[in-house]
Structure formats: C-alpha cells, structure tokens
Amino acid sequence: MNKSMKRTVATMMIAGMTVSGAAGAFAGTNMEKISAFLNHSIGFKINGSTYIPKDENGNKLSPITYHDTTYLPVRALSNALNTPIQYDSKTNTIYIGTSTTDQWVLTNYTAAQLDQIVKAFAGFDGFEDAYAPQMMIKGDALQKAEATSDGVNLLFTNMTVNVSPRDYSHDYDGTNVTLSNGATAKWYNVSGKDMLTVKVDDRYVTVSSPNGKLNKSQVEKAAASVTKVGVAQTDLVKVLYTAAQLDELKKAFAGFVGFEAAYAPQMMVKGDVLKKTAATEDGVNIIFENMTVNVSPRDYSSKYEGTKVTLSNGATAKWYTVNGTDMLTLKVDDRYVTLSSPNANLTHARLEKVAVTVAKVGAVQSDLAKVTYTTVQTNAIKDEFAKFDGFETAYAPTLMTKNDAFQKVAGGDSVNFLFKHMNVQISPRDYSVGYDSTAVTLPNGVKAKWFTPSKTAMLSFQIDDRYVTISSADNSLTKAQIEQVATGIARLK
Incomplete structure (x- = not known):
C-alpha cells in the first residue's frame, strides 16, 4: 500500500474507530447514540491481496456506514496497515503509530539467562554463536531459551524469537518489508499466526507474538535488534x-x-x-x-x-x-x-x-616485582614436586615485594619456597583446618582465609588440586601484600 493511500485509510480509521475498552471510559458522559448500518457488501484489497478484517477471536468484522461515510474496524486494520494502535485509558487518548505507552527497554539478560542462551546454541556445529534480541517492550521478559531440532527458541512473555539455519518463510506466500536497520524481512501467516522472518548474518530469525500482545510494528522493531550476544556482553x-x-x-x-x-x-x-x-x-x-x-x-x-x-x-x-x-x-x-x-x-x-x-x-599493587628463577632453581623446584606421587606438576610464586628475594626451595610434606621476607608452602594438605579463620576474597576473585597459628598470620587457599599457604615470618609484609602475592601463584613453565 502506498503512503498516500495509507494516510487516507488511516484518516478513515480515526473518523470511525472502535477501540476495545474505550467505550466504558466514555459511557454516560461523552457517548452519543446514533443509527448506523453494518455494511457486509464492502470487501478489502491490500496490495492486491484480499483482506478480511477479524476481531481477536477470529470473527469476521464488517464496516459501518453512517450518513454516507464508511467507518472501518481500526483494531483489525492496524496490523494489516503495519500501524500500531494503542489506547491509554488514563488520558482517554488513542495513539496511532508511535505511542508514549510504547516504551522500549534493553533486554538486560542476567548472567544466568546469558548462560542458558549460550548453552542452547552450543549444541549446533558451525552455529554455536548465540543471537538474541537486545530490545523488548517494557514489561516483557525472557522466560527461557531452549534448543530445537534445527534452531533455538527464545520464549518471552509476549513474543517468541526463533533463530535457525532454516528459512521458515520459504514455503509461504507473504509480504516483504524493510526493517529500521535496512534489512529485508518477510511477513507470512502460519495457522492464523503472523510470523516475521529476517536473515541475520548466517542464520534466519523468526519473530512472532503468540498471545497477540505485540503488533507488527513492534515485532519488526524487536527483530531489528537481534544480534550476537555472549562474548560482546562479557567483553x-x-x-x-x-x-x-x-x-x-x-x-x-x-x-x-x-x-x-x-x-x-x-x-x-x-x-x-x-x-x-x-x-x-x-x-x-x-x-x-x-x-x-x-x-x-x-x-x-x-x-x-x-x-x-x-x-x-x-x-x-x-x-x-x-x-x-x-x-x-x-x-x-x-x-x-x-x-x-x-x-x-x-x-x-x-x-x-x-x-x-x-x-x-x-x-601494594605497585610495589610488587616479578620472581625470576634461574635454570638451577627451576630444576630444583621441579625435583621437589616430582617426589609427590600424583602431584608432580610444579607450581611456584611469580610475584614478590620489590625488596624481597628468593632464597631456596625445600621439601617435606609440602614444597617450601623460602624468601627473605616470606614463606610459601604448596601441599596436598590444608594447613588451616582446625584453626579459627577469616574468609577473604583475593583480588583475582579466589576465595581464601586467614588463620593464625603460633602468632604468625597465614593465608591459605586452594589452586587446582593443592593448597597454598603464605606467611611472613619476620612480619615485614602486610596482609594486603601477601594477598597480592597470592594472585601470582601459577604453574611453573
């Protein structure tokens, strides 16, 4: 339908619209009784195709003729004209097109929802990248993401977004439209349900509103916002x-x-x-x-x-x-x-x-130095770890305070790194067991705990299959410095 024809029909819609719920707001004060006729003889053609107006229950609607003017059913035609219609009961205002009640918000997926979306896509070989809409109508919400045999369904309260390598619109007659991002999409109908399919990168996105809460314009806006998620959102x-x-x-x-x-x-x-x-x-x-x-x-x-x-x-x-x-x-x-x-x-x-x-x-983040081990020291460290059956992989501190220095490595029931101002023990044993302790989170997010045997504060935490205990026997290092050193414990290369 061209723009001039659309404006003409829209004007007719304004002149005689019947909006569901509006009558009650006007009853008794602004309603005037008239005598009009349901005109069953008028048919509709939109872009050359026959169109039959229907209400939300699928019942056929007919225009009304009153004083030689024809009034069309606005709610039924709004989708056909791709023009959103909304009624604000608080202000008794009908909105055609953009509405102040039509508020869009970022989808703002939670970490758990993103994980669910990413996992749903992960099972598709060559199709692992997760895609999802970035915008939704205010009040909508993602319910779940589930994989199907050939795609992923993102189920919202008011819309369903399917992402698939398959073009579901291919077998149906429909109408092409251009979305706000310039992409070409296709409207078609399956079992009485309007569907919109658009190609996004290497896949096809199909958006619909099973409960009919979203009109075509709103569905198109949601479709235009579908893009890759996951990596970008955790960048x-x-x-x-x-x-x-x-x-x-x-x-x-x-x-x-x-x-x-x-x-x-x-x-x-x-x-x-x-x-x-x-x-x-x-x-x-x-x-x-x-x-x-x-x-x-x-x-x-x-x-x-x-x-x-x-x-x-x-x-x-x-x-x-x-x-x-x-x-x-x-x-x-x-x-x-x-x-x-x-x-x-x-x-x-x-x-x-x-x-x-x-x-x-x-x-303390700026008063640390890198620990550089000589070849002899590296071999000695590896030899000490080799003595532990099933515990051969060597780990070592890579950070120390600037005025510290590595002295030697020693064995026993752990591998002991002896520095000038600190001791680092790496063992299959958790030395903190049996002591009162205080939990802390290290700067790298690792959970650790402080405990104090024999008046010396010690920091203990687990890395992979072993426990690390760090202390400063001469008390020259603060707890904050020891916690920073702890973040540098890593596998020895």
Whole structure:
C-alpha cells in the first residue's frame, strides 16, 4: 500500500474507530447514540491481496456506514496497515503509530539467562554463536531459551524469537518489508499466526507474538535488534590502576575506622575508564565513565523490593531500582558493594560480571616485582614436586615485594619456597583446618582465609588440586601484600 493511500485509510480509521475498552471510559458522559448500518457488501484489497478484517477471536468484522461515510474496524486494520494502535485509558487518548505507552527497554539478560542462551546454541556445529534480541517492550521478559531440532527458541512473555539455519518463510506466500536497520524481512501467516522472518548474518530469525500482545510494528522493531550476544556482553578487561589512582583509592578508604582496606573492581567493560574516587559519609564511590561502584558498611538494598540473583562466583546479589536507575548490591567480605550504570550503557549481565571482580586493592599493587628463577632453581623446584606421587606438576610464586628475594626451595610434606621476607608452602594438605579463620576474597576473585597459628598470620587457599599457604615470618609484609602475592601463584613453565 502506498503512503498516500495509507494516510487516507488511516484518516478513515480515526473518523470511525472502535477501540476495545474505550467505550466504558466514555459511557454516560461523552457517548452519543446514533443509527448506523453494518455494511457486509464492502470487501478489502491490500496490495492486491484480499483482506478480511477479524476481531481477536477470529470473527469476521464488517464496516459501518453512517450518513454516507464508511467507518472501518481500526483494531483489525492496524496490523494489516503495519500501524500500531494503542489506547491509554488514563488520558482517554488513542495513539496511532508511535505511542508514549510504547516504551522500549534493553533486554538486560542476567548472567544466568546469558548462560542458558549460550548453552542452547552450543549444541549446533558451525552455529554455536548465540543471537538474541537486545530490545523488548517494557514489561516483557525472557522466560527461557531452549534448543530445537534445527534452531533455538527464545520464549518471552509476549513474543517468541526463533533463530535457525532454516528459512521458515520459504514455503509461504507473504509480504516483504524493510526493517529500521535496512534489512529485508518477510511477513507470512502460519495457522492464523503472523510470523516475521529476517536473515541475520548466517542464520534466519523468526519473530512472532503468540498471545497477540505485540503488533507488527513492534515485532519488526524487536527483530531489528537481534544480534550476537555472549562474548560482546562479557567483553571485560583488567582495570590497570595507576599509582596516583591507587593512592586516591587508599586515601578515600583511610578515613573509615575499621574499614580502611581499599576495595575496587579488578575488571571493567572494554572502553570504560576510571574518572575519580570520592569518599562519602558512609562509603566510597568509585566513579567510572559508564558505571559507579559504591563500597559501604551499609546495605543500600535493604529498604527496596528487588530480585535476588546468583553471580558467577556463587555470591548472592540483589537487583532493585532507585529513581529509575537499576542497582546491584552484594556483600564482599565485611562490606556491601553497590554497582550501577547511571548512563544505562551497561547491561545487567555486564554489571554482574564486574561485580564478582570487586576485591581488596591498595598501593601494594605497585610495589610488587616479578620472581625470576634461574635454570638451577627451576630444576630444583621441579625435583621437589616430582617426589609427590600424583602431584608432580610444579607450581611456584611469580610475584614478590620489590625488596624481597628468593632464597631456596625445600621439601617435606609440602614444597617450601623460602624468601627473605616470606614463606610459601604448596601441599596436598590444608594447613588451616582446625584453626579459627577469616574468609577473604583475593583480588583475582579466589576465595581464601586467614588463620593464625603460633602468632604468625597465614593465608591459605586452594589452586587446582593443592593448597597454598603464605606467611611472613619476620612480619615485614602486610596482609594486603601477601594477598597480592597470592594472585601470582601459577604453574611453573
């Protein structure tokens, strides 16, 4: 249908529309009784094809003739004309085309939903990349993602999105349309249900609204937003704090008695940048270009209703909304961390990925040196590990404080690395068992615990199939420094 004809019909629709639910709003005050005729003799042709208007139950609708003017059934024609029609009962306003009630939001898949989507696609050889819509009507929600024999179904409350190597529209007559992103799509009908298929990269995407809540225009907008997800949404890079930024972090936390240790995210979305760190009355704000991370002894989420989620490290967190901004709060050691994206550039999934990397940091990040072993030392380390049956693979510390130095390696019921200022034990045994301990999260996200036998603080954590215990016999290293050294334990090359 050309634009001028569409405008003419739309004008007729405005003149005599019958919108479901609108009559009750006007009854008794703005309704005027008239005498009109149902005109069963008028037929419809759209782009040369016969069209029969029907209501939501499939019953045939006829135009009304009143004083030589024909009034068409607007609700039935809205889909045929690809023009969304909505009625706002609060303002008694009918919207044709763009509506203030037609609000689009980012899909903001949770980490668990993304994992489900990725797993659904993973079983298809040569078709593993996950695709999903990035936009949906406000109020819609992803229910589940499931693999089929030749594709993946993403089931939302109000729409179904199928991604397949197969073009389902091929066997049906239909109408081609151009989407907002310039892609050509095809509308067709299967068993009374309107379907839209569009090719996206090497696959075909078919979108429909089984419950009829979305009109064709809305389905087209959702289809245009389908793109690759997974890798792009977890596109994180390490935050490399400068010495000045670390000093600013440390100073911001220093003013809190019993809360001095500085915490900050170790990862950020690629392209983001740290702007500043500022102390508040009850916490510290770490402000990035696309996110704000607040660390506080206070749980900001306690006063709000929200949704609990389990993060990738097993921690429980809570999503809630304050003044239109989504917030994520979780507990890290003895404090609460709240993340948000004030400019809405980061999805829930990205913020959840960043959240699990929030850990203790400090100036110690810039006073570490790399441990370089000589060939003789490397061979000696490997020999000590070879003495353990089933435990032959050699691991060693790769970081130390700048003023430290490796002395020697010794055996026993563990492999002992003796430095000038610290001892590192790698053993099949967990030495912390039987002692009171304090759990901490290392800067690399690994769970560890502090315990104190014979007045010497020791840090213990598991790496692969062994336990690592680090201490400073002369007490020259702080706990923060030892925790940083712990992140450098790795397989010896």
